[in-house]
Amino acid sequence: MNLMVKVYSYLIQIAFLLLSPCLTIAQDRILINSDFPGGNIEVLSIDHDTIRLKTDNSFTDGEWFYWYFSVSNITGQRITFEFEQENVYARYGPGYSLNNNQTWKWYGENRIKDNAFTFSFSDKDSIAYFSIAFPYVEKNLLSFLSTLKNHENLKVDTLCISPEGRAIHKLNIKTENGDPEYKILITARHHACEMMASYVLEGIITSILTDRNCTQLLENAEFMFVPFVDMDGVMNGEQGKNRIPRDHNRDYIDESIHHSTAALRNTVPEWSENKLRIVIDLHCPWIHSGINETIYVVGNSDPVIEKQQIIFSNLLEKNTTGDLKLYHKDFIPFGTSWNTADNYTKGRSFAKWAGTQKGVRLACTIEFPYANVSGIPVTRDGAREFGKAVAYSMVEYLNLSKEE
Ligand SMILES: [Zn+2]
Structure with a gap:
């Protein structure tokens, strides 16, 4: 292989390596997003169907409990959301809204275990919003x-x-x-x-x-x-x-x-x-x-x-x-x-x-x-x-x- 061919082949390999994780994310990886008005979350890890989270306490003296995020690529999946810190749920568990963020409900008092809740999404669900309560922006x-x-x-x-x-x-x-x-x-x-x-x-x-x-x-x-x-x-x-x-x-x-x-x-x-x-x-x-x-x-x-x-x-x-x-x-x-x-x-x-x-x-x-x-x-x-x-x-x- 002459030098030019070697360099070319090397560049193709690098491009493939760089692109392949992006392709995986785009196709099936669960996506957590808080980049919208009122959004607040820190994702600590996503391990298969378990997501570890934390409230974003930027500019805050100590910890507080507000959080609000969306999750997509969820169709037909059962996903566990686990918070690192205590005291992030009000009495009736998280507020949630499926497929839009217009209608909000409480998920339920008995759904929280060890700071985590598990949600089974149906085949019709493409995006869900979760929050400490019912967001208002x-x-x-x-x-x-x-x-x-x-x-x-x-x-x-x-x-x-x-x-x-x-x-x-x-x-x-x-x-x-x-x-x-x-x-x-x-x-x-x-x-x-x-x-x-x-x-x-x-x-x-x-x-x-x-x-x-x-x-x-x-x-x-x-x-x-x-x-x-x-x-x-x-x-x-x-x-x-x-x-x-x-x-x-x-x-x-x-x-x-x-x-x-x-x-x-x-x-x-x-x-x-x-x-x-x-x-x-x-x-x-x-x-x-x-x-x-x-x-x-x-x-x-x-x-x-x-x-x-x-x-x-x-x-x-x-x-x-x-x-x-x-x-x-x-x-x-x-x-x-x-x-x-x-x-x-x-x-x-x-x-x-x-x-x-x-x-x-x-x-x-x-x-x-x-x-x-x-x-x-x-x-x-x-x-x-x-x-x-x-x-x-x-x-x-x-x-x-x-x-x-
Ligand atoms: Zn106040």
Whole structure:
């Protein structure tokens, strides 16, 4: 063989070696993907039909539990998904969605064994999505807003631009005469991973706009909603909670380090015109056990605000007529459970900052569980139904305030 032929043959061999693994992957290897909005996973190994996984805790101080991935090349296969760390499932196992990511269900309480679950895919299944719960990213919000296009007093605006160049949405609902008696501010996703809070927010907005029992709100109150305070975190699938050096819900002290929190601190005092009366921040607690499986209001360190929270918490109990009930007994006064000064050493929370704003009577954080409310599985509609209770309670709260 002359030198040229040798070199040519060698190059062909290298090309074959380089291409052959790719061909195998493309044909039949199970593919795990998290490269889509909200996606989060680290693949540790794929060994035949067993996949070892870990949550991606980038930018997070310690470990947190949020994960969301797709798996393809699954047709007719039985696959085991095994997490390296503990505490990555809520009460009813993983949320899952087959062949699209529109409809989500719980896989089931008894399907987890040694941090793993096994799923048998049918001959019709080509892709599946799994997550800690039922993901909610920008496309979910846009799809929700598209159902409200006919409501002219709902305006979609931008609070500010995120560090990665995304518009951080700000929604306004104005009164018809343009001269509101009150203003109300509601936020969600200060912690990016807390997706179930977004369905509650949908329920609140829908009730304000469409429920006859909330007409009073439309007539007298102007609203501002910020659905994704940590927009980049939501879209990148980051935990958000315990973000380094401090997360969005500890960023209301000194100079804010996050764009959206700084923008809220700038925008709200001017927008308020001293009419801001109610501020609600929607969260999800830890994933399971005890208080984390109840809906509850977090007591404010200011006793004057806390007194109003107790009134509101009782109204929420009265108005939660759906399956997912809030009981006022689960209210966590400041200084009890996790709600102590020690929990706020990294900075001031949004609700605490909001409580100091001129005219604000009620500032509160509501914690809404990922999966289980006192033994009842959380569904997306159940979360929206709870949102209705929040809207009804605002109506009653404002009426009570008038009487004082
Ligand atoms: Zn939170």
